[in-house]
Amino acid sequence: xxxxxxxxxxxxxxxxxxxxxxxxxxxxxxxxxxxxxxxxxxxxxxxxxxxxxxxxxxxxxxxxxxxxxxxxxxxxxxxxxxxxx
Numbered sequence: 001x002x003x004x005x006x007x008x009x010x011x012x013x014x015x016x017x018x019x020x021x022x023x024x025x026x027x028x029x030x031x032x033x034x035x036x037x038x039x040x041x042x043x044x045x046x047x048x049x050x051x052x053x054x055x056x057x058x059x060x061x062x063x064x065x066x067x068x069x070x071x072x073x074x075x076x077x078x079x080x081x082x083x084x085x
Contacts, residue, residue: 003035007073015077023059027077030056034072038065051075 016024033040043054046062054061062076
């Protein structure tokens, strides 16, 4: 299986700046894993949207998946209380 290419929405840079460095390493490792398996165990397709969500601790990673282009686009990374605002 060919790997997916990972892109980040420009606004994710702001999300990343707010995350402590110790947590950020774990989150980015989880995102890198999406290149090989874009639907890992525990991922959820968000109702009514073409977005998926995975968890890493208290953080949520929301991403768009385009299977035809083999692309994962990270839309939002945030604390579980703030992600859907």
